[in-house]
Amino acid sequence: MSTRRHWLKLLLLLPLLVSGHAFGGTYLNRVAMLIAQSSRECEYLRRRVNDKDLALLVHSVSKARLDAASRMNVPKEVVNVHPHLLLMLENYERAAFSATEGQAEKFLIYQVRAREEEQILRGVLKQLRFSLPEY
Numbered sequence: 001m002s003t004r005r006h007w008l009k010l011l012l013l014l015p016l017l018v019s020g021h022a023f024g025g026t027y028l029n030r031v032a033m034l035i036a037q038s039s040r041e042c043e044y045l046r047r048r049v050n051d052k053d054l055a056l057l058v059h060s061v062s063k064a065r066l067d068a069a070s071r072m073n074v075p076k077e078v079v080n081v082h083p084h085l086l087l088m089l090e091n092y093e094r095a096a097f098s099a100t101e102g103q104a105e106k107f108l109i110y111q112v113r114a115r116e117e118e119q120i121l122r123g124v125l126k127q128l129r130f131s132l133p134e135y
Helices: 002-048 052-070 082-099 104-127
Strands: none
Touching: 002 052, 002 082, 002 104, 052 082, 082 104
16 A cells, blocks of 8 residues: 555656646746856957947847847746846846947946846745756
């Protein structure tokens, strides 16, 4: 009987394990990609902040990334995380826009704000006992 109960408990827990994996495999993967790409592009642009054509390209891509993130399906488990993702992406977009305008100081301010939002996002995820996958 003990073995039978063990298997029954395992079968009852299986949907929870599968839904947790599916959740982590979709939303968190997308968030990790958005963070990594935004951060890399902004860092690349920082070293070339006076390259207007590069700034225009990064700005265009960052606007598209922000738009895509704003339309993402957000699981209820992490609904408190998503606003920080949007704020982070918005700050990266503003940083790139500042570079298109030749405003290097504003660029740096928005880049720092974006990094701060990323840290808040990671902190909220940690409180919820989630973490971002490696990208």
